[in-house]
Amino acid sequence: MDTYSGPVFEMARHQFETIANYLEIPESLRARLLYPKRAITIACPVNLDSGTTAVFQGFRVQHHLTLGPTKGGTRFATTVDMGEVAALAIWMSWKCALAGLPYGGAKGGVTVDVAKLSGRELEALSRRYMQEMIPFVGPHIDVMAPDMGTNEQVMAWFMDTYSMYQGKTVSEIVTGKPVSSGGTEGRREATGLGVVHLIARAMERLAMQMKGSRCIIQGFGNVGSVAAEELDRRGARIVGVSDHSASYFDRRGLDVARLLAHVRRTGKLEGFSCELLLNPALMLVQECDVLVPAATERVIDGPVASNLKCRILAEGANGPTTPDADQILDRRRSEVFVIPDILCNSGGVIVSYFEWVQGLQRLFWDREAVLSRLFGKLDESFEKVVRKAEKDQVSNRTAAMALGVQTVLEAKQTRGLFP
Incomplete structure (x- = not known):
């Protein structure tokens, strides 16, 4: 189809074709699933x-x-x-x-x-x-x-x-x-809190400690700032942050409270410090325990993937990792634990679903109930993904996307095709 073009769509199409090959989906069914x-x-x-x-x-x-x-x-x-x-x-x-x-x-x-x-x-x-x-x-x-x-x-x-x-x-x-x-308690911070909850789950599997861990967050909007605040609250050390205006790095740890106050006052990171500035191109490849790309698509390409020095890559953004980078990360599975975007940042849509249900019923829950249900959903998805990845000896992204695509495929096959 000529309607869709550009590097982001080609990335989504390439990812789908990779999963379709993995699931052995017949060619005759692929266009209906993708377009x-x-x-x-x-x-x-x-x-x-x-x-x-x-x-x-x-x-x-x-x-x-x-x-x-x-x-x-x-x-x-x-x-x-x-x-x-x-x-x-x-x-x-x-x-x-x-x-x-x-x-x-x-x-x-x-x-x-x-x-x-x-x-x-x-x-x-x-x-x-x-x-x-x-x-x-x-x-x-x-x-x-x-x-x-x-x-x-x-x-x-x-x-x-x-x-x-x-x-x-x-x-x-x-x-x-x-x-x-008519909104719901917990929706604004749901994606960022979900990212941190899944980082903690990954740390449990890898026998890592949250307290004292070094974290870098690329993107300091709603997702990145909430994730930074929650990681800081749990005892992690935020050593690097960036947005479209500036990048800051300090191995000793940044003052997250001051960063948040500055962004609330000015709307961006620029102007927070002159001494801690770092070239944005270098931020993603600094040594750390957790890297959270929480900005835009396609920031982790092949060269960046080859030089990542994190133990956990938690994709708070949609599509931050290109297909060529995925191939490299697949080979580095024992070094870099990837929490793929369709799992890592799903907290927002999960709580959006809760908000929709509450709106339809005109029956609203408190924040504790919302977050409890959110974390339960995330735990279910995380376990499904890591079990499939380990069982089939594939990457977490392949496992997550295969589970998602397979669910849609089965639903379409069950319903059939209206004449």
């Missing part, structure tokens, strides 16, 4: 504060609806295009299937530099995007969530816009909302 059910491109005109009108390009991809409605975030970033969105929707399908959630994968986004928008312009863009999506989304069709460049406030605007058109409040149309607007 999205629906892809939408929209124009989002917005009146700017300057008095001019700008038109932003928006996207939404729904991968499959075999197991239930589709589920996925909405990304506002300059890199957003149809290929990237399609790849993220595909990965979300395997992630939901691995976690046992009744969802197919989806993803959406707008090509925009959010930093250049005023608060009013961001609200106008958010509402216009949801307005254009109304014919294609719904609580039992496609449920949106936050992603890079969006947050709880944007989800509240999405929900309000959809509700105005329905003539009633439909809180379950999105997840990741403020608690005051």
Whole structure:
């Protein structure tokens, strides 16, 4: 198909073909499993504060609806295009299937530099995007969530816009909302807490200690900052952090509380220190016990994979490791324990599922109940992945993706093909 292109989609396609070969899926079934059910491109005109009108390009991809409605975030970033969105929707399908959630994968986004928008312009863009999506989304069709460049406030605007058109409040149309607007306790920090919970599980298997371990976190947004705070609380030493603006490294350990306060005040890491600056290209290959890529796709390529000096690679981001890097890490399985993205960062969609269920039932749980259920789900998925990896003598990524793809394949075969 010519609809989807670009390096991120090619990476998702390559990963799928590798797993399809491993599972010996017939060629006749592969295209139906891989290619999205629906892809939408929209124009989002917005009146700017300057008095001019700008038109932003928006996207939404729904991968499959075999197991239930589709589920996925909405990304506002300059890199957003149809290929990237399609790849993220595909990965979300395997992630939901691995976690046992009744969802197919989806993803959406707008090509925009959010930093250049005023608060009013961001609200106008958010509402216009949801307005254009109304014919294609719904609580039992496609449920949106936050992603890079969006947050709880944007989800509240999405929900309000959809509700105005329905003539009633439909809180379950999105997840990741403020608690005051029907969101759930624990959703904002769920992905980062899930990453740390799985790091602890990996450490148990490897006979490592959390206290005093050296951790590097690439990306200091919602996932990376929460992970840093939780690792610090558990006694780990955060020796390196980075975001799009700066990278800092200190073998003695960084002051996480001061870092968090600085980012809350300025919105970025830049300006925190002059003495601790490190070339961002070198951050990923510093010696550490745990490396958490929690930013964007394709940051760990072949050369980086060859030079990794971590014991645990916990993929907080989606698609941070390229296929050529995967081959190298497969050969280094005894040196680097990989917690693959569709397992490692699944905490967000798991708690999004909990939020959706609570919204449908109008019955809400407290934070302790939400996190207890989250960690139980993560433990189940972790055990399934490591058991399969050990039994079949394959990488954790191969095991995780095989479990996800196999679940979707069996569901499609059971339902058959409508004429």
